[in-house]
Amino acid sequence: MRLIFTALQGVGWLTTLAWPFLVWFSLTHPGYRALLPLLACLFLVRALACVGRREVMKGLTMGLALAGCLLSAASLLLGRAHLLLWYPVVVNVALLALFGGSLLTAMPLVERLARLRQPYLPPEAVRYTRRVTQVWCGFFMINGSVALATCLRGHLNEWTLWNGAISYLLMGILMGGEWLVRRRVQAAS
Template identity: 55%
Template sequence: MVLALIWPLLVLLLHDDIGSWPLLLMGAALLAWRMPQARYLAVTAAILLLTLGALGYTELGMRAYPVAVNAIMLAIFLSSLWRGMPVIERLARLREPELSAAGVRYTRNVTWAWCGFFMFNGAIACWTALYADLATWTLYNGAISYGLIGIMFIGEWLLRHRMRSRLS
């Protein structure tokens, strides 16, 4: 898990010394290994990254790791809206098993919001992989995107508590 979090920093620190191919191989292995809840998607994404490398786009394959993570998370959250229980509802029911109808609607909307976030974040990660220098790619994917995730969590938490206090 820690390796996944510091992946962009590792790339920045190691790229000049070991090159794109070893980092691409490590990133693909990390991607396939770290997402057991979506093993098929993760392995498919890892193969796609390796395919980019095999086609001569090794650095792009290495940099596309955050794009793949966002795509996998989008697929998980989006698919949960159509089959089974939405991801956020599952998480909410861990704490509150008897979720009200309003709570179910709210968690569905939060799941949609996370889908939008993964699309937005993945698009910026893609732009940085294609067009930004390595330092900018690292800054966005290794710091700014985590800050945005934190803002999403805090914003949702504040909104949820505000809504609960209105209902009380």
């Protein structure tokens, strides 16, 4: 049973990563509108894969999967394929709300994640995790704003380039850069 859930989780992540290209393909090839129910089903599978799992961001993962499912279904039922373009905006708004909302609590999200590996964090590490949470909020604001602009502009190739390549590249650079900075900070302590 665990193998099935792992496979479903993998399909879910692949769906998320491939989303911009699947959307581009379905919008540029009208004969392939049958992808819309498939996309809805893949997101539904991702939501179902979250049931019974324990993870820090389970609710977010399930909510985003259901949002993808609803956008796909609405696009199909309403005949408005452009609704598919809004998924990256929804993702960035949700992540900004999650990370930003955690800054209003005693323990920001990055600190909670860090404490899963290292329950005791010195005060300088706590300050560092708060700063990293703020950096991620800035990233989600900028990335979400550009994703919104690409939706409003309506140029499908620009939308696909940003949401399917550039944003992933920038996210990877941010993750890698943060990892390098964290190593230096830990070495200096």
